[in-house]
């Protein structure tokens with residue numbers, strides 16, 4: 433749990449989701465990075481207890497989500513979980529990280545020229561992952577949900593866009609590989625998301641946000657590649673044997 437005596441920088445380093453809370457309260461990650469939370473709240477005439485409460489809520493929300501074990505969910509619920517937690521995180525975090533990366537690059541490019549490439553990589557990830565999750569939500573996931581219905585009478589279902597679910601799954605796995613390459617380059621460029629000692633608050637918040645995003649993406653891809661997709665292929669085998 434964060435405390436009023438910790439600096440804004442310390443809080444955001446320990447709890448990446450704190451950046452979202454600070455943004456809501458207009459606490460400046462750069463200008464107020466070295467102030468204690470209490471000091472920053474005093475400057476902005478905020479209630480420190482209210483900010484601490486929101487930080488705690490945010491932390492519980494993030495760790496509560498991680499404590500679930502969705503690998504045991506039925507297919508339909510697993511898909512819902514992936515969309516609500518991981519696709520939501522992509523839609524929410526990538527624009528925020530892209531904005532922070534541009535700000536950090538504009539301020540710190542002289543001492544950290546690699547930030548220019550970091551901006552390009554986040555934008556690439558943003559473009560590719562948006563298109564990827566749209567395909568999953570519009571085409572593949574509805575198809576898998578349909579396969580999971582007990583009432584399904586023929587396979588492949590009428591109006592299916594493909595003969596076997598293995599084809600779109602193969603495409604999605606290739607796209608996961610591509611995202612992994614982008615993330616590996618980000619890890620290498622940022623020294624495993626370790627900010628330099630002189631980094632400003634935005635730079636520090638960007639790296640902790642990227643670290644959190646990388647964990648979330650790894651969990652997301654693992655759930656699809658190792659749980660959802662093999663189970664969909666197994667379900668297809670059962671349906672084919674039945675028809």
Ligand SMILES: [Fe+2]
Nearest residue numbers: 514565568656
């Ligand atoms: Fe996904």
Ligand SMILES: [Fe+2]
Nearest residue numbers: 568604608656
């Ligand atoms: Fe995916």
